[in-house]
Amino acid sequence: DAGVIQSPRHEVTEMGQEVTLRCKPISGHNSLFWYRQTMMRGLELLIYFNNNVPIDDSGMPEDRFSAKMPNASFSTLKIQPSEPRDSAVYFCASSSQNGPFFFGPGTRLLVL
Amino acid sequence: AQSVAQPEDQVNVAEGNPLTVKCTYSVSGNPYLFWYVQYPNRGLQFLLKYITGDNLVKGSYGFEAEFNKSQTSFHLKKPSALVSDSALYFCAVRDSGGYQKVTFGTGTKLQVIP
Numbered sequence: 127d128a129g130v131i132q133s134p135r136h137e138v139t140e141m142g143q144e145v146t147l148r149c150k151p152i153s154g155h156n157s158l159f160w161y162r163q164t165m166m167r168g169l170e171l172l173i174y175f176n177n178n179v180p181i182d183d184s185g186m187p188e189d190r191f192s193a194k195m196p197n198a199s200f201s202t203l204k205i206q207p208s209e210p211r212d213s214a215v216y217f218c219a220s221s222s223q224n225g226p227f228f229f230g231p232g233t234r235l236l237v238l
Numbered sequence: 239a240q241s242v243a244q245p246e247d248q249v250n251v252a253e254g255n256p257l258t259v260k261c262t263y264s265v266s267g268n269p270y271l272f273w274y275v276q277y278p279n280r281g282l283q284f285l286l287k288y289i290t291g292d293n294l295v296k297g298s299y300g301f302e303a304e305f306n307k308s309q310t311s312f313h314l315k316k317p318s319a320l321v322s323d324s325a326l327y328f329c330a331v332r333d334s335g336g337y338q339k340v341t342f343g344t345g346t347k348l349q350v351i352p
Contacts (some may be wrong), residue, residue, distance in 0.1 A: 130281075159340070169282075169328065169342050182339060217281055224289065224332070226272055227340060229281035 130230035132218050138236045144206040147233045150199055151220030159227065160193055160203050161217040169217075175201065187212075208237045240265040242331050244343035251319045252351050259314040259346045261329030268334040271312040273303055276326040276345075285327075288312060299323070319350045 131150040159174040195201040219227040274282040286297025
């Protein structure tokens with residue numbers, strides 16, 4: 127298995143632009159998580175899905191952030207409009223029932 | 239609500255010495271506990287987990303962790319530290335019941351000094 131796949135690996139954009147991050151979880155995993163990591167705030171859970179259904183989105187910072195999981199093999203995290211304070215590394219992770227998480231390599235986002 | 243505490247922001251240890259990275263947790267039901275390691279500019283990598291059974295759990299790269307229910311702790315240990323063990327370590331807890339939400343600690347930076 128290729129593991130969790132994230133794209134793009136790096137993204138540089140200007141304030142106000144739309145950003146879409148993509149994630150392909152490990153096949154057979156039924157839970158998917160989006161995390162954000164910064165030096166100041168550490169690792170923050172943004173949202174997680176179980177069987178493609180959003181279970182907890184309380185970590186989504188504000189309405190500018192949205193996430194979808196249209197099927198078991200694909201999820202997106204969208205930021206519209208983006209702001210400089212959104213600059214961070216965004217990780218996607220997946221797991222099976224009660225299993226450990228497996229993290230993707232992350233997307234390093236820089237909003238100018 | 240579940241929570242994880244990693245009381246040390248950084249741990250320094252000499253190469254060859256034993257190391258311990260501390261973790262305590264709070265969860266309403268039975269805990270599922272995990273340790274992850276993050277090397278610079280990389281994602282988190284799974285090290286080991288405790289679900290049930292023996293309190294001493296062995297994982298990758300020679301690491302082990304001891305589950306202590308009375309102290310609600312799950313400390314990460316290694317008998318002999320390597321310079322290459324220098325990284326950021328995260329403890330995580332998941333409640334055995336309900337939704338599969340996992341809570342991560344704030345991370346402990348391990349520095350192994352040659």
